[in-house]
Amino acid sequence: MELEFLKQCMVFKELELIDLNILLPMFKKKEIAAGKTVFVENMPGESLYLVESGEVDISKMLSEGDEQLLVSVGPGEVFGELAVLDEAPRSATARVSSDTILWRLERPDFDLLCRDHPASGLRFVRNLVALFCNRIRENNQEYREMILMGIVRQTA
Numbered sequence: 001m002e003l004e005f006l007k008q009c010m011v012f013k014e015l016e017l018i019d020l021n022i023l024l025p026m027f028k029k030k031e032i033a034a035g036k037t038v039f040v041e042n043m044p045g046e047s048l049y050l051v052e053s054g055e056v057d058i059s060k061m062l063s064e065g066d067e068q069l070l071v072s073v074g075p076g077e078v079f080g081e082l083a084v085l086d087e088a089p090r091s092a093t094a095r096v097s098s099d100t101i102l103w104r105l106e107r108p109d110f111d112l113l114c115r116d117h118p119a120s121g122l123r124f125v126r127n128l129v130a131l132f133c134n135r136i137r138e139n140n141q142e143y144r145e146m147i148l149m150g151i152v153r154q155t156a
Contacts, residue, residue: 015120051076056072
């Protein structure tokens with residue numbers, strides 16, 4: 001993975017060159033063919049993924065065999081990031097919709113970053129938190145729109 005690619009990714013944008021140089025070797029490349037599953041909802045999670053090329057569909061199981069697409073992520077986007085922060089099972093399923101190149105950061109490497117390079121770790125964690133905040137705001141807006149359209153029943 002190239003340093004220039006990392007600089008263009010939202011979750012790495014505000015990081016300093018020293019941070020990027022520390023992070024870069026921690027990522028492991030993973031090439032996945034279209035239709036393959038990256039991880040399944042409720043399985044243990046231990047890594048976040050950065051999409052270099054291709055597309056990944058993130059979906060949630062609604063009932064037995066019924067899956068709902070939540071979002072598709074593409075180049076420069078991160079998914080599965082909760083796994084480096086907590087030890088909870090995966091909250092959704094990730095499946096590639098086209099041949100995809102991913103870069104994986106595992107929790108032990110993330111922990112090493114935070115322990116050995118606390119300033120860099122803090123800047124990276126702040127970017128992850130900003131990503132969470134944006135997603136929560138988007139979900140709140142979507143939920144509001146569903147209430148206004150009558151899709152979701154309001155409770156008092």
